[in-house]
Amino acid sequence: MMTTIYAGLFGGALYATVAIGFNIVFIATGTFNFAQAQYAMLGLWAAWIGLQILHWNLILVIVAGFAVGAVIGFINERLAIRFLPSSSVHGELVTTVGFSVLVVGLAIAAFGDNPQTVNSVITSNDPVTLLGGRVYPYELVMVVVAVVIVLGAEILSRRTLLGMASLATAEDRVAAILKGINVRRLQIGAYMLAGGLLMAVGPFIAPVTYATTGIGDALNIKAFVAMSLGGFGSPKGALIGGMCAGLLEAFVGRYLNSNFQNLALLLLLLTVLMLRPYGLFGERVERAV
Amino acid sequence: MAALRRGRQYLRFAPLAIAAIVLAMPPLVDAGLGIPTLGDGPALIREIEVIAIYATVVVGLNLSYGYAGELALGQAAMFAAGAYVTGMLAFGSLTNGHQFNDLAITIPASIGAAALIGFISGVPGLRLAGWALAYTSFFLVLLIPDLASAFPDQTGTFTGLSPVPDPVILGHTLDQSGIYWAITITTILIFAFFRNLVVSRHGVALQVLRQSPVLASSLGISVYRIKLLAYVLGAVPAGVAGGFFCYLNNFVSPGLFDIYTSIGFIAASVLGGSRTIYGAIVGVLIIQELGPLHTSAFTHFALPVYGLLLMVGGVALTGGLGGSVGTVIKLFRRRVLHIVPPPLEPKEPSLDLGKFDGAELTVTGVTKQFGGLKAVADVSVTAHPGKVTAIIGPNGSGKTSLLNVISGFYRSDAGTVRLGDTDLTRQSPRFVALSGVARTFQTPSIPTGLTCMQVVASARYARDRAGVIAAVLRLPQYRRRVEVDRSEAMRLLAATGLAHLALTPAADLPLGTRRLLEVARALAARPMLILLDEPASGLDVEDVRRLGRLIRATAAAGATVIVIEHNFQMMLEIADVINVLGAGRLIASGRPDEIRRNPAVMESYLGERPDATPEKSPSEPESESAS
Numbered sequence: 001m002m003t004t005i006y007a008g009l010f011g012g013a014l015y016a017t018v019a020i021g022f023n024i025v026f027i028a029t030g031t032f033n034f035a036q037a038q039y040a041m042l043g044l045w046a047a048w049i050g051l052q053i054l055h056w057n058l059i060l061v062i063v064a065g066f067a068v069g070a071v072i073g074f075i076n077e078r079l080a081i082r083f084l085p086s087s088s089v090h091g092e093l094v095t096t097v098g099f100s101v102l103v104v105g106l107a108i109a110a111f112g113d114n115p116q117t118v119n120s121v122i123t124s125n126d127p128v129t130l131l132g133g134r135v136y137p138y139e140l141v142m143v144v145v146a147v148v149i150v151l152g153a154e155i156l157s158r159r160t161l162l163g164m165a166s167l168a169t170a171e172d173r174v175a176a177i178l179k180g181i182n183v184r185r186l187q188i189g190a191y192m193l194a195g196g197l198l199m200a201v202g203p204f205i206a207p208v209t210y211a212t213t214g215i216g217d218a219l220n221i222k223a224f225v226a227m228s229l230g231g232f233g234s235p236k237g238a239l240i241g242g243m244c245a246g247l248l249e250a251f252v253g254r255y256l257n258s259n260f261q262n263l264a265l266l267l268l269l270l271t272v273l274m275l276r277p278y279g280l281f282g283e284r285v286e287r288a289v
Numbered sequence: 290m291a292a293l294r295r296g297r298q299y300l301r302f303a304p305l306a307i308a309a310i311v312l313a314m315p316p317l318v319d320a321g322l323g324i325p326t327l328g329d330g331p332a333l334i335r336e337i338e339v340i341a342i343y344a345t346v347v348v349g350l351n352l353s354y355g356y357a358g359e360l361a362l363g364q365a366a367m368f369a370a371g372a373y374v375t376g377m378l379a380f381g382s383l384t385n386g387h388q389f390n391d392l393a394i395t396i397p398a399s400i401g402a403a404a405l406i407g408f409i410s411g412v413p414g415l416r417l418a419g420w421a422l423a424y425t426s427f428f429l430v431l432l433i434p435d436l437a438s439a440f441p442d443q444t445g446t447f448t449g450l451s452p453v454p455d456p457v458i459l460g461h462t463l464d465q466s467g468i469y470w471a472i473t474i475t476t477i478l479i480f481a482f483f484r485n486l487v488v489s490r491h492g493v494a495l496q497v498l499r500q501s502p503v504l505a506s507s508l509g510i511s512v513y514r515i516k517l518l519a520y521v522l523g524a525v526p527a528g529v530a531g532g533f534f535c536y537l538n539n540f541v542s543p544g545l546f547d548i549y550t551s552i553g554f555i556a557a558s559v560l561g562g563s564r565t566i567y568g569a570i571v572g573v574l575i576i577q578e579l580g581p582l583h584t585s586a587f588t589h590f591a592l593p594v595y596g597l598l599l600m601v602g603g604v605a606l607t608g609g610l611g612g613s614v615g616t617v618i619k620l621f622r623r624r625v626l627h628i629v630p631p632p633l634e635p636k637e638p639s640l641d642l643g644k645f646d647g648a649e650l651t652v653t654g655v656t657k658q659f660g661g662l663k664a665v666a667d668v669s670v671t672a673h674p675g676k677v678t679a680i681i682g683p684n685g686s687g688k689t690s691l692l693n694v695i696s697g698f699y700r701s702d703a704g705t706v707r708l709g710d711t712d713l714t715r716q717s718p719r720f721v722a723l724s725g726v727a728r729t730f731q732t733p734s735i736p737t738g739l740t741c742m743q744v745v746a747s748a749r750y751a752r753d754r755a756g757v758i759a760a761v762l763r764l765p766q767y768r769r770r771v772e773v774d775r776s777e778a779m780r781l782l783a784a785t786g787l788a789h790l791a792l793t794p795a796a797d798l799p800l801g802t803r804r805l806l807e808v809a810r811a812l813a814a815r816p817m818l819i820l821l822d823e824p825a826s827g828l829d830v831e832d833v834r835r836l837g838r839l840i841r842a843t844a845a846a847g848a849t850v851i852v853i854e855h856n857f858q859m860m861l862e863i864a865d866v867i868n869v870l871g872a873g874r875l876i877a878s879g880r881p882d883e884i885r886r887n888p889a890v891m892e893s894y895l896g897e898r899p900d901a902t903p904e905k906s907p908s909e910p911e912s913e914s915a916s
Contacts, residue, residue, distance in 0.1 A: 032419070032420050034423070080603075083604045084603070091603060091604075092603075093419060093420070093423060094360055094555070094559065094599050094603035095599065095600045095603035095604060097360070097362070097423075097552070097599055098596045098597065098598065098599025098600035098602075099596060099600060100596070101549070101552055101592050101595050101596035101599065102592070102593050102597060103596070104596075105591075105592025105593035105594075105595070105596055108592065217431070217548055218431065220427075221424060221427055221428055221431060224420070224424045228421070228424075257439065259436070259438050259439035260435070260439065262432050263432060263435060265428075266429075266432065269413075269424070269425060269428065270409075270413045270425065273413035273414065273416055273417065274412075274413050274416070277416045277417050278417075
């Protein structure tokens with residue numbers, strides 16, 4: 001029972017973190033980056049290279065991961081967003097899918113199909129028994145990391161000038177430009193921050209999932225479930241949505257049938273879309289003519 | 290020259306000619322024919338079969354993505370559903386060993402399964418614009434291996450079902466040529482059906498929707514329903530193709546269908562032109578040469594290419610290569626063959642509009658608030674059939690907000706709106722439109738890619754329905770409907786003086802012409818009430834005069850007309866009643882000569898007191914924004 005909860009919490013932390021990446025981009029630009037989850041996949045490989053091959057220390061791996069993620073985020077914005085004609089509605093749909101496919105394709109070319117083990121460097125690699133359930137200490141570390149990221153995003157978006165400028169831009173791009181907000185720079189910044197963040201957390205995820213090229217698609221879709229459940233643009237919603245998705249997945253896998261994990265998540269997503277299409281913490285806006 | 294002109298006549302038979310060649314392939318190949326890069330012998334036959342199957346999937350994707358503007362990633366799931374249903378029926382694994390292997394059973398069952406999957410993912414996925422559908426459909430692809438291992442007896446888990454027996458049609462087992470003809474004939478039929486669909490009034494409605502959901506709902510078109518229709522119809526070819534794919538391979542397994550299968554289809558769609566029909570073949574041909582869609586091992590190399598293609602395609606190639614070919618053909622016809630339709634002489638507007646059943650509009654105490662701002666505050670206005678009712682006021686006085694409340698785009702916070710016996714208060718734009726209200730927009734909303742006649746006829750889509758099947762098969766019932774569409778549109782184009790532009794692309798016309806076209810479109814809905822939102826702004830004097838006559842003629846034909854305007858002078862000339870708004874409130878209401886003398890109006894709207902400017906003659910009051 002507790003073992004299942006721990007597994008669910010780890011999954012939830014993972015989905016919440018990726019959903020925060022979606023949110024950062026969404027809040028600041030009103031666009032949605034389909035490629036976002038692939039940064040977490042790249043972060044796993046960054047952790048593998050940094051920790052297992054080069055034997056760097058953890059801080060250095062995190063900083064380097066962030067830097068590389070930011071650079072890729074910059075490229076992402078340049079290739080998939082910058083040149084979209086302003087008239088295209090959801091034009092980023094196909095271009096960010098394209099960027100995602102490009103990243104996966106290059107990652108497979110570089111790292112192959114086989115997963116690689118990454119050992120945790122902060123905690124022991126042996127499971128411990130806690131409150132009657134078995135858990136790896138690094139799984140709990142990831143949960144703490146996710147909560148810290150969510151709190152950080154919540155403060156960033158609600159309490160700082162940068163966050164408010166982002167919210168204003170998402171609300172009304174033209175009005176934001178007229179208020180003197182540099183929308184372009186904000187947009188690039190959001191892609192860089194979201195990319196850097198998700199690559200930087202690689203060392204906390206990799207001990208559980210291994211470094212693998214195939215994880216991005218499943219992560220992408222589950223983080224989207226988290227974000228839909230919590231509401232677009234809400235960091236705390238992402239955390240709650242992520243935890244719900246993670247726990248549901250863990251419990252269905254443990255007590256029902258692991259073949260039905262994805263099906264249960266799909267049903268959750270469909271239910272949310274039918275009953276509360278704007279999520280638990282999302283807001284609906286009236287459209288104008 | 291004459292020969293060239295005759296050549297152009299034959300160009301429209303090109304798809305038929307290609308179809309004939311494709312059908313004639315088996316005997317030609319037996320006689321030793323080969324095609325460079327595609328091969329010869331049985332390999333060539335198989336290559337054509339595979340291209341036909343993939344192109345069928347892509348043409349369905351083009352309908353939902355290219356024409357309806359919704360990107361779904363689930364084409365592989367629908368394809369898989371078609372393949373599995375055919376496989377399970379042919380194998381008998383679904384039906385306790387009873388094999389149903391007749392194409393008349395398996396293919397319709399595959400279509401049903403694919404359409405059902407489209408429906409299940411589309412109903413929730415289309416409620417939110419954009420991403421939700423991409424993900425619900427993406428999810429379905431993720432479920433394929435799960436479901437395969439959850440039902441091992443039916444699906445054979447990861448090894449799949451093999452060997453699937455050759456198909457039977459009405460008791461005759463098909464040989465290799467038979468399968469080839471079954472696949473190619475089905476493909477040709479599906480292309481013909483989809484081509485008919487996109488040029489039909491349903492296709493026009495999709496183009497309206499893609500341009501602007503706001504416009505679509507103001508024409509009474511249900512945005513949700515037509516998107517769902519396009520998405521579910523787009524699943525049908527995937528189901529058919531899946532069924533044949535199963536027969537072609539003689540087996541079906543989960544490894545054949547993953548998210549990158551879908552990505553391959555999207556890449557083919559983008560490459561060939563998502564807003565085309567025959568482009569699907571071009572796209573699939575190229576992708577097939579780049580890297581076979583069917584070997585998943587090869588996708589490793591193909592992925593970066595697909596990725597780049599989607600990015601370039603999403604930004605630049607809106608028409609795709611298929612679209613570019615279409616443009617080249619058009620340019621060739623115009624520049625080289627000099628085939629240009631002769632320019633028609635414009636005629637004076639006939640102003641023959643037919644009769645309208647106008648109904649009285651009663652707006653009582655309407656208030657609309659945005660946060661702390663009262664855009665409309667306790668406004669009551671009445672408009673009568675056969676009269677032109679003007680609503681004027683300076684910028685920000687709440688004119689357009691009031692119009693949006695009436696037409697359903699804003700929900701009022703208080704007050705009621707009634708049209709005749711119908712209560713329109715807080716109803717949806719679509720309900721309002723179907724209740725007999727038509728409107729125009731401040732910035733004319735004219736979809737690209739449609740002719741003036743199609744634009745005008747699009748207003749009749751929601752009122753005078755014709756089924757999809759009737760349109761696809763061109764049944765007499767549908768032809769009659771189109772005939773009425775055409776004659777009604779032509780009558781209104783003649784009435785507005787635009788008849789000579791009937792076959793001209795509408796979106797590129799000058800502003801004044803587009804304004805008149807919008808009025809014609811609004812009239813084509815035969816509304817009880819027509820709302821004109823600043824129809825004269827940006828027009829030159831001559832256009833304003835034509836518009837004024839048209840507005841008078843509309844009222845004379847019996848419609849209730851409300852005009853929202855800046856152009857005070859024009860309203861003094863054509864309106865029967867003028868209502869003046871200021872800061873969200875109604876400050877005056879009356880006949881033009883009363884309003885002209887009203888001191889409150891002069892002060893609030895024109896910024897001057899009538900007694901302070903005695904030298905101005907009353908027939909020429911200064912209009913602050915007559916330009």
